[in-house]
Amino acid sequence: xxxxxxxxPRKNASQERSRATVDALVEATARILVKEGFEKASTNRIAxxxxxxxxxxxxxxxxxxxxxxxxxxxxxxxxxxxxRSARIEVADMPIDKAVRKLVTVAIEAHRIDxxxxxxxxxQIPRTGQLKDVEAFNREVHALVxxxxxxxxxxxxxxxxxxxxxxxxxxxxAVAHNTVLNHAEMLTEKTVRTLVDETxxxxxxxxx
Amino acid sequence: xxxxxxxxPRKNASQERSRATVDALVEATARILVKEGFEKASTNRIAxxxxxxxxxxxxxxxxxxxxxxxxxxxxxxxxxxxxRSARIEVADMPIDKAVRKLVTVAIEAHRIDxxxxxxxxxQIPRTGQLKDVEAFNREVHALVxxxxxxxxxxxxxxxxxxxxxxxxxxxxAVAHNTVLNHAEMLTEKTVRTLVDETxxxxxxxxx
DNA sequence: ATATAATGCGAGCATTCACTCGCTTTTCCT
DNA sequence: AGGAAAAGCGAGTGAATGCTCGCATTATAT
Numbered sequence: 298x299x300x301x302x303x304x305x306p307r308k309n310a311s312q313e314r315s316r317a318t319v320d321a322l323v324e325a326t327a328r329i330l331v332k333e334g335f336e337k338a339s340t341n342r343i344a345x346x347x348x349x350x351x352x353x354x355x356x357x358x359x360x361x362x363x364x365x366x367x368x369x370x371x372x373x374x375x376x377x378x379x380x381r382s383a384r385i386e387v388a389d390m391p392i393d394k395a396v397r398k399l400v401t402v403a404i405e406a407h408r409i410d411x412x413x414x415x416x417x418x419x420q421i422p423r424t425g426q427l428k429d430v431e432a433f434n435r436e437v438h439a440l441v442x443x444x445x446x447x448x449x450x451x452x453x454x455x456x457x458x459x460x461x462x463x464x465x466x467x468x469x470a471v472a473h474n475t476v477l478n479h480a481e482m483l484t485e486k487t488v489r490t491l492v493d494e495t496x497x498x499x500x501x502x503x504x
Numbered sequence: 505x506x507x508x509x510x511x512x513p514r515k516n517a518s519q520e521r522s523r524a525t526v527d528a529l530v531e532a533t534a535r536i537l538v539k540e541g542f543e544k545a546s547t548n549r550i551a552x553x554x555x556x557x558x559x560x561x562x563x564x565x566x567x568x569x570x571x572x573x574x575x576x577x578x579x580x581x582x583x584x585x586x587x588r589s590a591r592i593e594v595a596d597m598p599i600d601k602a603v604r605k606l607v608t609v610a611i612e613a614h615r616i617d618x619x620x621x622x623x624x625x626x627q628i629p630r631t632g633q634l635k636d637v638e639a640f641n642r643e644v645h646a647l648v649x650x651x652x653x654x655x656x657x658x659x660x661x662x663x664x665x666x667x668x669x670x671x672x673x674x675x676x677a678v679a680h681n682t683v684l685n686h687a688e689m690l691t692e693k694t695v696r697t698l699v700d701e702t703x704x705x706x707x708x709x710x711x
Numbered sequence: 712a713t714a715t716a717a718t719g720c721g722a723g724c725a726t727t728c729a730c731t732c733g734c735t736t737t738t739c740c741t
Numbered sequence: 742a743g744g745a746a747a748a749g750c751g752a753g754t755g756a757a758t759g760c761t762c763g764c765a766t767t768a769t770a771t
Binding site: 314339340341351352354355360361 | 727728729730731732737738
Binding site for chain 1: 541542543626627628629630631634662666667669670673674676677678680681697698701702704705706708709
């Protein structure tokens with residue numbers, strides 16, 4: 298992500314300034330993606346919005362793709378933060394409570410920055426970044442699978458990997474479609490109903 | 505889709521020739537998308553592969569986007585054909601049989617042209633075409649909802665629109681992820697297990 | 712046969728855009 | 742203070758690409 302130094306930096310140098318530049322670039326990219334869409338996100342424009350020159354941009358990001366990847370990563374990292382802590386919180390809960398929590402978290406996670414989420418889902422051609430996204434996906438699966446394995450006694454006999462695949466697919470799809478279709482017009486009540494129903498489906502399936 | 509004629513055609517003229525051209529263009533677009541990806545699909549290249557000149561291309565398609573949209577439409581139409589006939593077939597079945605059929609069909613539909621499906625899902629920036637895809641989506645929902653409404657007596661008390669949303673989301677997600685992750689390495693047995701499990705989840709949820 | 716419309720052609724235009732490079736400014740270290 | 746490295750600059754380059762336009766070829770009608 299950072300530049301390849303021609304020689305090693307003597308100390309930490311003025312890292313402050315450059316980190317601010319990097320942040321500004323990523324932030325500008327995200328803003329353009331949300332407000333004007335992927336097509337308008339040219340490197341020149343990103344640099345302009347970031348208040349930085351194109352030259353500086355290329356000092357920190359080897360390509361436009363890398364910039365978009367950074368935005369995706371930042372967003373995914375935010376989501377994973379929530380998911381990871383939910384996984385911990387859920388560790389000692391019985392299945393019905395746990396599933397409810399996970400479903401809630403899934404919807405919450407998708408609601409972090411719905412506009413950005415939408416752009417990432419609809420407009421970004423996944424080329425190369427696929428590996429990163431897949432990694433996050435695998436982590437989610439692993440997190441859920443270990444939980445299910447720890448609660449085998451509350452469940453019917455079923456392959457944990459398979460159960461994970463089905464449950465995660467279903468939960469994610471509901472969360473995803475909810476956010477995409479109903480955008481930001483989502484009442485508390487609607488969300489609760491959705492959570493109730495999805496929980497019911499998943500719990501009913503597991504045992 | 506067709507050109508705007510400067511004057512009305514006298515008869516049906518040599519429509520044969522032009523229809524062949526249009527077909528060749530759409531087919532070439534699909535082939536390039538599958539074999540070389542979206543980025544390589546320039547209008548010049550599409551024309552070249554179709555054995556047609558760029559000029560002719562623009563006689564029938566006002567833009568590159570229109571060409572891609574045609575490919576998407578053709579693919580969606582193929583899928584909808586299967587789904588529509590499944591809906592009819594399912595009309596008089598009880599819920600468990602019907603759901604099983606619909607789940608099977610969902611996976612089958614996604615398996616029609618997995619490579620194309622993957623490219624469309626991963627690489628095509630949805631800009632403008634959104635409306636079309638949304639229309640297909642709405643039709644699927646309508647098809648399922650009318651079925652559920654006709655079987656209300658076999659189900660617990662539940663809002664049909666909500667039930668449709670949850671079931672369709674879940675089924676589509678399983679089908680989609682199955683095809684995307686496991687590509688074309690899918691044994692009959694695996695598919696049957698997947699169908700069994702998904703059916704179990706959905707039927708259990710509905711009643 | 713001749714006129715008219717339909718279809719097809721493809722070199723080239725105009726534009727966009729990712730990216731480079733030579734240079735200046737800022738920061739750090741001694 | 743002075744020198745070196747880090748950070749920043751932005752006009753310019755080269756390549757790609759969507760699309761046009763004037764002309765050529767083929768089909769249809771009279």
